Amino acid sequence: MSTLMATEISAQIKPIDQTFVRLAKTEGQLLEIFKDIESRTDYRFVYPAEIIEDKSQITVKTRRQSVNDILVDVGTAANLRFKQVDNAIYVAKLEKAVDEGKIEISIEMAAISGKVTDENGEPIPGATILIEGKNTGTATDIDGRYQIDVSEGDVLVFSFIGYNSQRIVVGNQQTIDIVLLEDTSSLDEVVVIGYGTQKKVNLTGAVSTINVGKEAETRPITSLSAGLSGLAAGLHVNQGSGRPGNDGATLRIRGQGTLNNANPLVIIDGAIGNMNHLNPQDVESISVLKDAASAAIYGSRAANGVILITTKQGSSGEFKVNYNTFFSSAQPSNVVETVSNYANYMELINEGFSNSDPNANPIFSQEKINEWRNNEGGDPLKYPNTQWVDEVFQKNIVQNHNLSFSGGSETIKFFGSFGYLDNPGIIERSGYERYTARINLEAELKPWLTLGTQLNGVVANTDIGTNQINSVFTYAGASTPGMILRSPDGRYGGPNNPEDDPQSNNVLHNLNSQMGDIKHNKLSSRFYGKLRPIKGLSVEGSFNYTLDDYMEYAQPVFNNRWDFYTNTISRNAVGRTSVRYENTKDYNYFMDGLVRYDGEAAGKLTYNLMAGASQEYYKNAWFQASKFDLIDPALSVLDAATLDAAANGNASDWSMRSFFGRMNLGWDDKYLFEANIRRDGTSRFAKGSRRWGVFPSFSAGWRISEEDFFNASWLPNLKVRASYGSLGNNAVGNYEYQAVYDAANYVLNNSLYVGFAQTALSNAALTWESTYISNIGLDFDLFDFKFGGSIEAFDKVTKNILIDLPAPLVVGNASIPKQNAAEVQNRGIELNLNYRDQVGEFEYRIGGNFTFVDNRVTRYKGDERTISGSNLIQEGYAINTQYILKTNRLIQTQADLDLVSQMIADAPIDPSTGNQRNPFAAYGTPTLGDFLYEDTNADGLINDEDRVAVGHGTAPRVSYGINLGFNWKGFDFSALLQGTSGLQSIWNDLYHTTGVRWGYQVNQEIAEERWYEGRTDATYPRLLNYVDTRNLRASDFWLQNKAYMRLKNVQLGYTIPREVTQRFKIETFRVYGSLENYLTFTQYKGFDPEVSGTQYPTLKQALLGLNISF
Known part of the structure; x- marks a missing residue:
C-alpha cells in the first residue's frame, strides 16, 4: 500500500x-x-x-x-x-x-482501490477518479473510498472542486491512497496591472480580469471590444453596430464620467493601442483597472479607466500548433416591419394627408389603388408589393481561421499566429476581409539580460459600399413598396406608379452607386529589454512604433432606374465620371524606461519599489484628391481624368512626457499598502503650470483571514481594501488653448484674395479634467474556494470638465474657446460572485456580475440648461436625461373632446391684451386621434414649458452578466446572459412615426394600431402629414424602455478522447456549435436596444467551430 x-x-x-x-x-x-x-x-x-x-x-x-x-x-x-x-x-x-x-x-485488468482524503486526513466524498484519455471513471463514496478496474500504464486523474488534481500512473499497485491538497490557485493567481503584475491576493485596487483566451477560442468573436460584454463588473459594453469591420463596441467603466470623450485608455502589451485592431485569438487576458489606486500609474490618460491587454506568449517546452476555425450564418437580431401591400400603403398616405387637410386632393387616385388591389396576385414586376427587409438582407457565411504556434527553451520563447476573417455582411456591398499576423519573441541572452520583440500586422480590405451602409436604413425608409428594388435580370427599379414620388429611393441602387475599395493596414512593433544586475533590481526599457494607414479609392457608377409598369427607363444613368483618393496616416512613437527593486526586511516586510519615465508622440496626416471627366471609366488613376482637379489636406500632432512611481508594502501577508504617483505634461495645454498635472493615489488592504484570531475554516480568504486618488483626462483637441486660423477668401479692390482668418479664440487657462475616486471593497472565498466573489462601492467625481460657456460680448465669427467649468459625479456598487462544484464526473459552475451606477451633473451652467433634441444637460440630473412632454391621453371619445373644450374655456387671460389665451396655440388644438399633453406647470397653457425631466439618461444604471456551464465525459456546455436596465430614449424616426410622407415607408404596427374615425381603442394617434408635428413632439408616449436581457452566447462542445486522437498525433480535437445574440428579451420595438437610430443592426449568429492542437 x-x-x-x-x-x-x-x-x-x-x-x-x-x-x-x-x-x-x-x-x-x-x-x-x-x-x-x-x-x-x-x-x-x-x-x-x-x-x-x-x-x-x-x-x-x-x-x-x-x-x-x-x-x-x-x-x-x-x-x-x-x-x-x-x-x-x-x-x-x-x-x-x-x-x-x-x-x-x-x-490484464486489475482492480485498484483506495481512499481519497484531505491534508487533515478527512475523507473526500464525491471525488472523481478518471482514466486519462478514456471515458471511464468512478467517484469516492461517503467515506472517500473507491475501486476502479485499470490496466498497468493507465493514468488515473484524481480531482475535486477546491483541490489540486493529481495524476497517478498505474504500476503494479493494488491500493492507491491519495491526499488531495487544497487549491489556492485563486490566491496565487497573478493579475496584470500597470507596469507590472501582482498576486491577486495582494491587490488593494479595484481590478477585474477576463480570460479572453478561452472566450475567443470558443465564440465567434471578430471584434475584441464587442466580445467583452457581460464578462466583468463595472464594464459596460454597448455594440452600436453590427457592420463588418466596424462592429467594435463603446466601452464605459463605471459610467460616463465626463461630458467629453469618456473612452477608457487601452494598453496592449505595455503600449497604447486600439483593441479592435487585434486578432481576438491572440489575446491571453484582459485586466480592467477601475479605481484610482489601480489606474493612477497612467495619470492623465486614466480618468475613464484603463483596459490592459496581454497577448499570448511563448513558453518553454514542446513545439505546439493550434488551429481554430468557425463558420457562422448571421441575420439581424430584429427587424422593423413596414407596410408592404402597396394598395394599403396608398390608402394610408391619402388618409394622413386628408387628416391634416380635408380639402386637399388625395396623393393617390382611387383608380390606382383599385388597380393594384385587383392585381395583387398578378405580375410582380408590374404590380410589386415590396417588403424592403426581404430584399436588402441576405444570407452569407462568415468564416474565421486562426493558426498559432508556440514553444521554446529555457532561454528562448516564442509565439506566432496568423488569422483570416471573411465577413460578407448581411447587406450586399458591406463585405470585410482581414488578415492578421503576430510574432512575440523573448530571449534570455544572459542570466542578467533579456531582450524581446512583439510585432503585429493587420491588413484589412473593405467593400467601398460600406460608405453607404450608414444611410442604407435611411434610404430604405425613404422608399415605397410600389417599387422593384432589383429585377431578376439585374435592373434597378423606380416607382411603378406615376403618382408616386419619382425621387423615392432605391437602396440597392444606392449601394451600387460606387466602385472602388478601402484598404486599412496597421503595423505595431515593440522592442524591449530587461537588465538584472543584482538580486531584486531590474532595469527595463521599451520602444514602440505604430503606423495606421487608411486608403480609400472611389468612382461613381451610373445605373439606370426602370419603370417596370411600362418597362421603360424612368431615370437615365448620367453623370460626370470622376475619381477620388483619400489617405490618412497615424503615427505613434512611444518609449519608456523604469527601475524596479524587490526586497524583504525584518522577516515579515516585503516591498516593491518602481520609478519610471515615458515619452510619446502622435501625428496625423490626411489628404484627399479628386478629378473629373475620365478619359475612360476603366481607368482609375488621377492622371486619367482631365478637369476640375481638387486637393486638400492637413496634419496635426501632439506629445506627452510623464514621470511615475509606485511603492508596494506588505507586512506578514496581512497588511497591505500601495502608493502611486504620476506627473504628466502635454502639448495640448499652454506652457507653464497648467501644462503639467500630478495624479497621486493611495490604497490599503487587510487580509483578515490570515489573522491568528480568525479561525473560520469555511472562509479561507477574506480581505477588505480601500483606496483614494486622482486621475486626469487630456482627451481634448490638440490646439484647444491656442488661437486657430484657417484659409478664407476676401475681396480687396474688386479682386479676390486668399488669406488667413482667426476661427477660434485662445484660452491659455485650459487645464486637465481631474477625476477623484474613492473605493472600498471586500474580497472573499468560502467552502474550500468553491464559492467566491467581491463587493465594491465607489464614488467618482470629475471636475474641471471642458464645456462651452456663454461669453458676455463677442464681435466677429471666431468660436468661443472651451473652459474648465463642469462637474459630474458617478456613485455605484459592484458585485461579482462565482460558484463551482462537481458531482462525480459532472463539474458545473455558475457566476455573475452586477453593476449599479447613479450619474449626476453636479456643476454646469448654473440655472442654464442645454437641450439637444430630447436630451437635457442640467445640474442635478443625469447626462442626457430625457426632457419631454407628458401625455395625458389619446383623444378618442366625446368625453375626451369635452375635456379639451373645458381647457379652452378655463384658459388664462393675456394681461397685455385682456383677451383669453388659446391654450393650444403652440402645437394646435387637439381633436379626435390626437394627443392631449399634460399641463405640468399648471399655467393653463400647453407648450414647451410643460416639458419635464424623465428617467436617468441614455446610459444604463444597471448592467449585469450571468454565466454558467458544465463539463461531463468530454462534453462541455456554457451559456452567457447579459443585460442592462434603467435607460430610456425617444424612438420617433422615419421607421416609427405617425407622420406620413410621399415616397416614404409606413410602419406596419402603427398602421394596424392607429386611430381612425369610429375607433376608440387605438394605441397610436391618427396619421398626419409629416409637417404637422402635433403628435410627434418628444413625449413619454414615444419614450422607449431600452432595458434588455440577451442570451449572448450558448454553446455545446465535445472533445474526442485523447486515446483516439493520439493515434493521429493530435493532442486535442474539439468540435462545437454555438449561438450568439440569438435571443433578446426587451420591450424596445426598434432594430436593437443597443443600436441608436438607423444604424447597421447587431446580428444573431449560428455557427459550427473546431479547435485542434498538435
Missing part, C-alpha cells in the same frame, strides 16, 4: 495497444517475430515449446504500428491468442481457426 502526494509517477509498462514499433522484416518465423518485438520493447513472450516448432513464414507489416496490431496479424496467420500481464505476453493455441480481426488479445 502506498500513500502518494506527487502529481505524477513514472510509467512502468504501457499496454500493448499504446506501444508502437517498426519491425525489421516483412516475413519471419514466430520466434523471430517475438524476438524482434522483445528487442524493441520491455515485453517478454511466454509460450509452450510446441508453439515455436511451427517454422512457417508469417507475413507482417513493417510500417510503424502498435504491438497489439502486429499480434492481430500474427494470431490470424498462426491461429494464436495473446494475453498481456504486466510486461509478459502469454501465447496460447486456439482450438479452431477464426476470422481475421477476431483474434483474442486481452490486456
Whole structure:
C-alpha cells in the first residue's frame, strides 16, 4: 500500500495497444517475430515449446504500428491468442481457426482501490477518479473510498472542486491512497496591472480580469471590444453596430464620467493601442483597472479607466500548433416591419394627408389603388408589393481561421499566429476581409539580460459600399413598396406608379452607386529589454512604433432606374465620371524606461519599489484628391481624368512626457499598502503650470483571514481594501488653448484674395479634467474556494470638465474657446460572485456580475440648461436625461373632446391684451386621434414649458452578466446572459412615426394600431402629414424602455478522447456549435436596444467551430 502526494509517477509498462514499433522484416518465423518485438520493447513472450516448432513464414507489416496490431496479424496467420500481464505476453493455441480481426488479445485488468482524503486526513466524498484519455471513471463514496478496474500504464486523474488534481500512473499497485491538497490557485493567481503584475491576493485596487483566451477560442468573436460584454463588473459594453469591420463596441467603466470623450485608455502589451485592431485569438487576458489606486500609474490618460491587454506568449517546452476555425450564418437580431401591400400603403398616405387637410386632393387616385388591389396576385414586376427587409438582407457565411504556434527553451520563447476573417455582411456591398499576423519573441541572452520583440500586422480590405451602409436604413425608409428594388435580370427599379414620388429611393441602387475599395493596414512593433544586475533590481526599457494607414479609392457608377409598369427607363444613368483618393496616416512613437527593486526586511516586510519615465508622440496626416471627366471609366488613376482637379489636406500632432512611481508594502501577508504617483505634461495645454498635472493615489488592504484570531475554516480568504486618488483626462483637441486660423477668401479692390482668418479664440487657462475616486471593497472565498466573489462601492467625481460657456460680448465669427467649468459625479456598487462544484464526473459552475451606477451633473451652467433634441444637460440630473412632454391621453371619445373644450374655456387671460389665451396655440388644438399633453406647470397653457425631466439618461444604471456551464465525459456546455436596465430614449424616426410622407415607408404596427374615425381603442394617434408635428413632439408616449436581457452566447462542445486522437498525433480535437445574440428579451420595438437610430443592426449568429492542437 502506498500513500502518494506527487502529481505524477513514472510509467512502468504501457499496454500493448499504446506501444508502437517498426519491425525489421516483412516475413519471419514466430520466434523471430517475438524476438524482434522483445528487442524493441520491455515485453517478454511466454509460450509452450510446441508453439515455436511451427517454422512457417508469417507475413507482417513493417510500417510503424502498435504491438497489439502486429499480434492481430500474427494470431490470424498462426491461429494464436495473446494475453498481456504486466510486461509478459502469454501465447496460447486456439482450438479452431477464426476470422481475421477476431483474434483474442486481452490486456490484464486489475482492480485498484483506495481512499481519497484531505491534508487533515478527512475523507473526500464525491471525488472523481478518471482514466486519462478514456471515458471511464468512478467517484469516492461517503467515506472517500473507491475501486476502479485499470490496466498497468493507465493514468488515473484524481480531482475535486477546491483541490489540486493529481495524476497517478498505474504500476503494479493494488491500493492507491491519495491526499488531495487544497487549491489556492485563486490566491496565487497573478493579475496584470500597470507596469507590472501582482498576486491577486495582494491587490488593494479595484481590478477585474477576463480570460479572453478561452472566450475567443470558443465564440465567434471578430471584434475584441464587442466580445467583452457581460464578462466583468463595472464594464459596460454597448455594440452600436453590427457592420463588418466596424462592429467594435463603446466601452464605459463605471459610467460616463465626463461630458467629453469618456473612452477608457487601452494598453496592449505595455503600449497604447486600439483593441479592435487585434486578432481576438491572440489575446491571453484582459485586466480592467477601475479605481484610482489601480489606474493612477497612467495619470492623465486614466480618468475613464484603463483596459490592459496581454497577448499570448511563448513558453518553454514542446513545439505546439493550434488551429481554430468557425463558420457562422448571421441575420439581424430584429427587424422593423413596414407596410408592404402597396394598395394599403396608398390608402394610408391619402388618409394622413386628408387628416391634416380635408380639402386637399388625395396623393393617390382611387383608380390606382383599385388597380393594384385587383392585381395583387398578378405580375410582380408590374404590380410589386415590396417588403424592403426581404430584399436588402441576405444570407452569407462568415468564416474565421486562426493558426498559432508556440514553444521554446529555457532561454528562448516564442509565439506566432496568423488569422483570416471573411465577413460578407448581411447587406450586399458591406463585405470585410482581414488578415492578421503576430510574432512575440523573448530571449534570455544572459542570466542578467533579456531582450524581446512583439510585432503585429493587420491588413484589412473593405467593400467601398460600406460608405453607404450608414444611410442604407435611411434610404430604405425613404422608399415605397410600389417599387422593384432589383429585377431578376439585374435592373434597378423606380416607382411603378406615376403618382408616386419619382425621387423615392432605391437602396440597392444606392449601394451600387460606387466602385472602388478601402484598404486599412496597421503595423505595431515593440522592442524591449530587461537588465538584472543584482538580486531584486531590474532595469527595463521599451520602444514602440505604430503606423495606421487608411486608403480609400472611389468612382461613381451610373445605373439606370426602370419603370417596370411600362418597362421603360424612368431615370437615365448620367453623370460626370470622376475619381477620388483619400489617405490618412497615424503615427505613434512611444518609449519608456523604469527601475524596479524587490526586497524583504525584518522577516515579515516585503516591498516593491518602481520609478519610471515615458515619452510619446502622435501625428496625423490626411489628404484627399479628386478629378473629373475620365478619359475612360476603366481607368482609375488621377492622371486619367482631365478637369476640375481638387486637393486638400492637413496634419496635426501632439506629445506627452510623464514621470511615475509606485511603492508596494506588505507586512506578514496581512497588511497591505500601495502608493502611486504620476506627473504628466502635454502639448495640448499652454506652457507653464497648467501644462503639467500630478495624479497621486493611495490604497490599503487587510487580509483578515490570515489573522491568528480568525479561525473560520469555511472562509479561507477574506480581505477588505480601500483606496483614494486622482486621475486626469487630456482627451481634448490638440490646439484647444491656442488661437486657430484657417484659409478664407476676401475681396480687396474688386479682386479676390486668399488669406488667413482667426476661427477660434485662445484660452491659455485650459487645464486637465481631474477625476477623484474613492473605493472600498471586500474580497472573499468560502467552502474550500468553491464559492467566491467581491463587493465594491465607489464614488467618482470629475471636475474641471471642458464645456462651452456663454461669453458676455463677442464681435466677429471666431468660436468661443472651451473652459474648465463642469462637474459630474458617478456613485455605484459592484458585485461579482462565482460558484463551482462537481458531482462525480459532472463539474458545473455558475457566476455573475452586477453593476449599479447613479450619474449626476453636479456643476454646469448654473440655472442654464442645454437641450439637444430630447436630451437635457442640467445640474442635478443625469447626462442626457430625457426632457419631454407628458401625455395625458389619446383623444378618442366625446368625453375626451369635452375635456379639451373645458381647457379652452378655463384658459388664462393675456394681461397685455385682456383677451383669453388659446391654450393650444403652440402645437394646435387637439381633436379626435390626437394627443392631449399634460399641463405640468399648471399655467393653463400647453407648450414647451410643460416639458419635464424623465428617467436617468441614455446610459444604463444597471448592467449585469450571468454565466454558467458544465463539463461531463468530454462534453462541455456554457451559456452567457447579459443585460442592462434603467435607460430610456425617444424612438420617433422615419421607421416609427405617425407622420406620413410621399415616397416614404409606413410602419406596419402603427398602421394596424392607429386611430381612425369610429375607433376608440387605438394605441397610436391618427396619421398626419409629416409637417404637422402635433403628435410627434418628444413625449413619454414615444419614450422607449431600452432595458434588455440577451442570451449572448450558448454553446455545446465535445472533445474526442485523447486515446483516439493520439493515434493521429493530435493532442486535442474539439468540435462545437454555438449561438450568439440569438435571443433578446426587451420591450424596445426598434432594430436593437443597443443600436441608436438607423444604424447597421447587431446580428444573431449560428455557427459550427473546431479547435485542434498538435
